Amino acid sequence: MPIQVLMPALSPTMTEGTLAKWRKSEGERIKVGDVIAEVETDKATMEIESIDDGVLGQILVPAGTEKIAVNTPIAVILGDGEKAGDARPTSNGAVKAQPPITKPAFAPARQPATGAARVQTVREALRDVMAEEMRRDPSVFLMGEEVGQYQGAYKVSQGLLEEFGPKRVIDTPITEHGFAGLGVGAAFAGLKPIVEFMTFNFAMQAIDHIINSAAKTLYMSGGQMPVPIVFRGPNGAAARVGAQHSQCFASWYAHCPGLKVIAPYTAADAKGLLRAAIRDHNPVVFLENEILYGMSFPVPDDPEHIVPIGHAKIVRAGQHVTIAAFSLMVHKALAAAEVLAKEGIEAEVIDLRTLRPLDTETLVASVKKTNHLVTCEEGWPFAGIGSEIAALMMEQAFDWLDAPMARVAGADVPMPYAANLEKLAVPQPEHIIAAAKSVLNRR
């Protein structure tokens, strides 16, 4: 029976890919292990190896085709004496296409472009601003696992080793506690390290140095010793990677005096805020998001584009309810706002952008206008960012709230692996919609 070769899933977040190149042509004989094609995923170019012996009977998807969904048939491999027409249709074959798991059910929000701007992914924006700051200031360097030769585990540092060399783009051993401490020591001495954590889950091994060594030293030294360092990397849930690899650390770091904590959503903010973080004289925890890396937004061409730390942004104006979110949750809040608008509810969506210091002023002003508030975060509800905002609103906006605010947060459980349970654990637009309606007493 001829065998259909399907577009493979090659990463936790891949739902579609580009067929970059065919390495075999129709009629060519192939063996198990032969590379038949190259596929570009959201992270890298991967080689597809054949898992069958036979003849490449038919190429179904020509090279250069973009956005091929996972599980789409891309070629047919024939056994001896078989013809291409014998290929088993996928509809009744053993291989049935499954709906991709991580594809957002809503279109990516784009900001209207103003002035000179170009469209970039968050990944590219982060890379560009690191390069720009490294060109500008020779004391800035990047250190972390796989940041150099491998070009970044999530390809954020692509090209930096080539431009700046191994003195300034440093591949470390897998020793977070050690290299975070080393980075803090270098910052004591006046260098400006950018320490990349492959993900913030692994920064738990380094949290002692982030807090005890970086956050407290200026204070303990009576102001003598600033610690100009950036700790950055993806934070929050990726997709199907389980309890030890999907967690939001926003409230952990935001709890600590002596740190600044940033969690951007758009590429423009990622760029402008990372620039501000690198130039800041304090330790900054910069929380990125793996799912956002591949999303595109307009980014100003201005080479000095900088976004000051500590300012929230109203990303959608509305008068009925305020929805405060950060990072990927802004995306979901905007999607929720679209749905609410169809039902006559105009939500004001605030992108917090910085979590410490929190822009309470913008929040209070919005609540004074809408009199209703919903907060959104991926992290656990207990002692979360939403809890803090609730306390602040009690103190500063109590008289303007027409109803108790609502918190949308991750389920109060370790992240499950199973697809259906993970969906229940991670806050979705539907949860935000329901929360907004409940504070407005609408059904």
Added chain:
Amino acid sequence: MAASSARKPHADKSGGSKPGHAPADELIRLYRMMLLIRRFEEKAGQLYGMGRIGGFCHLYIGQEAVVVGVQAALTPKDSVITAYRDHGHMLACGMEPKGVMAELTGRSGGYSRGKGGSMHMFSREKNFYGGHGIVGASVPLGTGLAFAHQYRGDGGLCAAYMGDGAANQGQVYESFNMASLWKLPVLYVIENNRYGMGTSIERASARTDFAGRGHSFGIPGEAVDGMDLLAVRTATLSAVAAIRAGQGPRILEMMTYRYRGHSMSDPAKYRSKEEVDKVRGERDPIEGLKHRLVEQGTSDEARIKDLDGEVRALVNAAAEFAQASPEPDPAELATDILVAA
């Protein structure tokens, strides 16, 4: 057909059969286990490509002789712990392929009922303590399991596996110190597959002789050909004998190689295809043992073919089970967080 285990079925005070002289039936059993791991992992790779397995999936293909050879020298009362490249360890501990595969697909029939995934699986019954996603964690945890063996005086030991990359973590040396200080019954197995993700050992380690890493703590270590099942078994038997005699921890550095990428999303640009092909062609642990079995007349091509058929059937059944088993009940989201009073 039930999965067998690579471990010896009965506890044996002498430390097992004589090093280097594995009985024929044992050799066949160990060959079959390596084959089971290989076929299981190939199937897992296919299911990942089809989107049936999500997240990270780290295949053990190429390293089979390490876990099968080590487990052959252990007994059921010994405990085992490793990192996220763990499917082979679970099968070698005698865990059911069905239950492991169903965990990979996130179904209720999985060992963690779908809640753990590829990197997080456990079996109390088989004394398998995970399945840990954080690099280095298995080392102090395994040292703690050894502490419990000593505390209870149950005669067991812990085999704590780590990668070459993990071997640079500070917690490893904190563990070595305590294990040696307190003469804990722990076997540290360093699976040196030459890479931690995309970083070769030369680029991550000031010294790459991992067997010598216990030197400052007085822990003897030995480098072993991890592609040779009999060499692994022999070295482990003598290390285990010393540990059981109360001499404290031992380190075995297994020189091995992984054929596939670090995880499914690794483009593997850091090494050449020729490098991989050379190891696969010249040092493959399964081909190596097969050769030996046939040459020594322990087995013949026909018997080997039968074994392959048996193993394939087992793996296919596991894959079917893993796709047919239902997703966990939504109520499972909020269970197992604390032990009920």
